[in-house]
Amino acid sequence: MNVTAGAVPATDIRVRVRRWLKPVVFVACLLPLAWLAVRAAEGGLGANPIEATIRYLGDWALRFIVIALAVTPARLLTGLNEIGRLRRMVGLFAFAYVTLHVMGYVGLDQFFNWAAIGKDIVKRVYIMFGMAALTMLVPLAITSTDAMARRLGGARWRRLHLLVYPAAIAGVIHYFEMIKAGFMQPLIYGLILAALFGVRLYKKWR
Amino acid sequence: MLIRQKKSSDAASHEITPEHVYVNRRQFIEASGLIAGGLLASGMASPAAAALMPKEGKFQGVKEGYHKLGAKDKQTPFEAVTSYNNFYEFGLDKEDPAANAGAFKPLPWQVKVDGLCANPGTLNFDDFLKPHTLEDRVYRHRCVEAWSMVIPWVGIPLAELVKRFEPQGSAKYVAFETVMRPAEMPGQRNAQILPWPYVEGLRLDEAMNPLAMLAVGIYGVPLPNQNGAPLRLVTPWKYGFKGIKSIVRMTFTERQPKNTWNVSNGREYGFFANVNPKVDHPRWSQATERRIGDFFRRETLMFNGYEEEVGQLYAGMDLAKNY
Numbered sequence: 001m002n003v004t005a006g007a008v009p010a011t012d013i014r015v016r017v018r019r020w021l022k023p024v025v026f027v028a029c030l031l032p033l034a035w036l037a038v039r040a041a042e043g044g045l046g047a048n049p050i051e052a053t054i055r056y057l058g059d060w061a062l063r064f065i066v067i068a069l070a071v072t073p074a075r076l077l078t079g080l081n082e083i084g085r086l087r088r089m090v091g092l093f094a095f096a097y098v099t100l101h102v103m104g105y106v107g108l109d110q111f112f113n114w115a116a117i118g119k120d121i122v123k124r125v126y127i128m129f130g131m132a133a134l135t136m137l138v139p140l141a142i143t144s145t146d147a148m149a150r151r152l153g154g155a156r157w158r159r160l161h162l163l164v165y166p167a168a169i170a171g172v173i174h175y176f177e178m179i180k181a182g183f184m185q186p187l188i189y190g191l192i193l194a195a196l197f198g199v200r201l202y203k204k205w206r
Numbered sequence: 207m208l209i210r211q212k213k214s215s216d217a218a219s220h221e222i223t224p225e226h227v228y229v230n231r232r233q234f235i236e237a238s239g240l241i242a243g244g245l246l247a248s249g250m251a252s253p254a255a256a257a258l259m260p261k262e263g264k265f266q267g268v269k270e271g272y273h274k275l276g277a278k279d280k281q282t283p284f285e286a287v288t289s290y291n292n293f294y295e296f297g298l299d300k301e302d303p304a305a306n307a308g309a310f311k312p313l314p315w316q317v318k319v320d321g322l323c324a325n326p327g328t329l330n331f332d333d334f335l336k337p338h339t340l341e342d343r344v345y346r347h348r349c350v351e352a353w354s355m356v357i358p359w360v361g362i363p364l365a366e367l368v369k370r371f372e373p374q375g376s377a378k379y380v381a382f383e384t385v386m387r388p389a390e391m392p393g394q395r396n397a398q399i400l401p402w403p404y405v406e407g408l409r410l411d412e413a414m415n416p417l418a419m420l421a422v423g424i425y426g427v428p429l430p431n432q433n434g435a436p437l438r439l440v441t442p443w444k445y446g447f448k449g450i451k452s453i454v455r456m457t458f459t460e461r462q463p464k465n466t467w468n469v470s471n472g473r474e475y476g477f478f479a480n481v482n483p484k485v486d487h488p489r490w491s492q493a494t495e496r497r498i499g500d501f502f503r504r505e506t507l508m509f510n511g512y513e514e515e516v517g518q519l520y521a522g523m524d525l526a527k528n529y
Binding site: 050108109111123124125126178181182184 | 351
């Protein structure tokens with residue numbers, strides 16, 4: 001490390017972080033999508049590219065939900081308030097990946113066969129939970145703007161956005177119900193969610 | 207979870223197999239019998255026709271077998287057949303078997319034949335194959351996950367093997383078992399995945415059906431490890447999970463074998479596992495399937511399109527209950 005680095009005033013670093021944090025994270029959030037596009041262009045999605053695409057988007061949808069939910073605990077644990085500014089953006093990326101995942105199912109897997117999709121939603125537990133998660137996330141995305149937050153008022157907005165918790169749990173159940181055997185992956189997501197809830201509760205009650 | 211339960215009155219036998227097909231079933235049986243008989247005779251006359259694993263490259267002396275396909279059935283490329291597999295002994299993802307099966311040693315191999323039969327024993331793989339003549343057969347392959355392929359297999363009619371070991375009158379089923387080698391099969395180190403070793407079985411009349419075969423190869427070459435080397439079951443009218451891989455044991459038995467997926471999750475996987483577009487898996491519809499390589503789904507056919515050949519096996523059975 002450069003010795004002069006320590007000489008830079010703390011406020012200066014703050015300003016730089018403030019300026020660069022959001023653009024850098026924004027680009028980082030696009031990387032999984034870019035990677036999917038590269039693999040698709042190379043024909044690198046295997047023998048069943050439709051399934052591979054939907055699974056990949058679903059994996060990232062769940063990861064982004066977890067990352068969005070981790071923003072506040074990370075801020076509370078580190079005391080770095082700058083991180084809090086990322087919450088809305090990461091949350092909206094989570095919604096974007098969820099939407100792409102569902103579009104993959106509707107448009108690629110079922111090719112807009114609404115009758116089959118309707119039957120799936122009613123009959124298949126994992127699709128029911130997946131659609132429930134999507135449904136809960138839609139109002140959160142719609143009310144994500146400053147204007148909407150003002151219109152709703154802070155307390156009501158916060159209450160509405162508590163929906164992210166049942167949405168995240170529904171997402172994990174969706175994953176768990178989809179898998180045939182070997183439940184390690186959804187279990188890990190469930191444990192991470194539980195840990196994140198735990199941090200919030202601990203900080204709140206302490 | 208929802209399981210569509212049809213009443214027994216819903217599946218009358220005439221729905222399962224049209225009468226004219228049932229009446230004409232002997233044509234198929236006789237035809238295959240003639241072929242099998244002819245092959246056996248020629249096999250005896252010329253020892254070169256004995257089924258043997260090739261040192262390298264393709265199998266020799268392979269006879270042309272069943273090739274009946276639909277107009278929309280094109281063979282799935284070798285690359286796809288060998289890179290997209292469900293073989294949980296090597297991992298849960300479709301790419302895992304191809305990635306993790308490299309350390310598996312399919313040869314030397316032995317098959318133990320036991321249970322209610324006149325000729326039990328443990329046979330070296332060459333001795334297991336030698337009395338038979340290999341056949342090329344092209345079958346549709348339908349996975350319970352609603353994807354499908356068309357695969358050219360190399361193998362032996364299962365009926366020939368059953369006859370050779372002479373099951374006793376009391377034998378009603380034949381059970382198969384996969385090799386147990388946790389050192390070479392990473393999935394087997396995790397008992398949470400499935401209760402190992404993998405077990406499958408057929409009713410004896412199913413095993414005697416001319417379509418049932420034990421495969422040793424695809425596309426003319428020995429089975430790659432990820433496809434179940436060196437010996438696997440192929441029953442094209444059933445979902446793929448019936449096609450037990452890397453078989454080391456064949457047991458004739460009075461009782462219905464406890465097949466692994468049925469033991470693991472009996473509400474979703476039955477013993478028969480016949481392809482049936484009308485009986486949904488609790489978690490997905492079986493009405494349509496995606497043929498690997500296609501964009502659009504296609505209708506799934508009753509018994510995967512082999513109703514003529516196998517429908518009579520299930521005449522009178524309620525296929526919604528016996529799924």
